[in-house]
Amino acid sequence: MLTCDHYLMPASLDEVFALMDEHRGGRYRLVAGCTDVVPWARPARADDVHYPALIDLTRVSELNGVELRGGRVHLGANTTFQEFLEDAFLRRQLPVKRHCAAWFADDQIRRQATLGGNLVNASPAADGAPPMLAMDSAVVLISRKNGARQQRILPLTEFIIGPAETRLEEGEVLMAIECDSMHGYGGAFKKVGHRRSLVISVACAAILVKVDETRRRFADARVALGGIGPVPVRAVEIEQHLQGKPITLEAIEAAADLSIGHVQSRTRQDYRREVTRNFVVDAIVEALGDAGVNVDGRGGEPAPMSPALGGMGREPAGIRGDR
Numbered sequence: 001m002l003t004c005d006h007y008l009m010p011a012s013l014d015e016v017f018a019l020m021d022e023h024r025g026g027r028y029r030l031v032a033g034c035t036d037v038v039p040w041a042r043p044a045r046a047d048d049v050h051y052p053a054l055i056d057l058t059r060v061s062e063l064n065g066v067e068l069r070g071g072r073v074h075l076g077a078n079t080t081f082q083e084f085l086e087d088a089f090l091r092r093q094l095p096v097k098r099h100c101a102a103w104f105a106d107d108q109i110r111r112q113a114t115l116g117g118n119l120v121n122a123s124p125a126a127d128g129a130p131p132m133l134a135m136d137s138a139v140v141l142i143s144r145k146n147g148a149r150q151q152r153i154l155p156l157t158e159f160i161i162g163p164a165e166t167r168l169e170e171g172e173v174l175m176a177i178e179c180d181s182m183h184g185y186g187g188a189f190k191k192v193g194h195r196r197s198l199v200i201s202v203a204c205a206a207i208l209v210k211v212d213e214t215r216r217r218f219a220d221a222r223v224a225l226g227g228i229g230p231v232p233v234r235a236v237e238i239e240q241h242l243q244g245k246p247i248t249l250e251a252i253e254a255a256a257d258l259s260i261g262h263v264q265s266r267t268r269q270d271y272r273r274e275v276t277r278n279f280v281v282d283a284i285v286e287a288l289g290d291a292g293v294n295v296d297g298r299g300g301e302p303a304p305m306s307p308a309l310g311g312m313g314r315e316p317a318g319i320r321g322d323r
């Protein structure tokens, strides 16, 4: 169980830094939605954990809010997964995130779970990371030394360095995540795990596509994969393969073949390779459908409905009978 002497709810970063100073030397833990930290303090994981201070970041105004600045979207670290489903600005600017959020946990957890917590927790199965990688994200880290604020901006590819390992330093807070605006792209997210609901990803794929003015060729593609190695990966070679290509199922399948090399997990390798390749094919077709383009009669259909979007969920390709 997770216990503390003091549960603290600062309202500003200055208050957070003062509390961190007061409890430095491992005597505090930052928390946001607590949806990773609370279940972590249980038998077979961290067991009982006690902190003199838990510093809750959810009321810190500088960690809230979203805005567009010069083609980049700035997301406060406290942005919740529910916001990606409901917020019209986020649905328009980041079309892949609503598909990711639709498959994320359940209504209750989505309202608590923050993007910041998901990235700092750095689980190989985290669903929040692949879409952010695909959108060229960077994290904004803030600290205070000798009374002066210091800020570091790191590409997400450099921030997450292993399972549960990031380059966040003692005394730093993840303030925001910035990423490309993907307005005009179609998005899709595919995920599979060991059960039907509240699924932890065994593999997931996040895809964004933009078509050119003829609507017959790929103008751009963004592809990232999760759950298949120690860290999520951006599949740049798939993106390059699709760039400028005519939109055909053959081109999509050839691009998806390139995903196989990314599967590094030591367990269930053949299964993960097959699922990942099929996910990439299906997700590109669905993302094209999201952008209003039909592929050989397969696209143009609505993306599969998860319970969060009001449907029961379509069986992902290649995994029938595996759950």
Ligand SMILES: Cc1cc2nc3c(=O)[nH]c(=O)nc-3n(C[C@H](O)[C@H](O)[C@H](O)COP(=O)(O)OP(=O)(O)OC[C@H]3O[C@@H](n4cnc5c(N)ncnc54)[C@H](O)[C@@H]3O)c2cc1C
Pocket: 029, 030, 031, 032, 033, 034, 035, 036, 037, 038, 039, 057, 063, 077, 078, 103, 104, 105, 106, 109, 112, 113, 114, 115, 116, 117, 118, 119, 120, 121, 125, 126, 127, 128, 168, 172, 173, 174, 175, 198, 199, 200
């Ligand atoms: C039932 C259930 C279902 C779930 N389903 C999914 C799922 O489908 N997909 C998925 O990816 N995850 C899932 N999760 C995991 C979890 O909900 C997410 O990882 C969530 O985004 C974590 O965010 P949080 O705000 O709750 O983080 P917290 O638990 O509060 O914190 C997580 C870590 O981040 C640190 N932290 C938080 N905010 C900051 C900050 N601003 N700066 C520095 N450090 C910070 C904390 O110190 C801690 O180490 C599930 C969890 C539960 C309990």
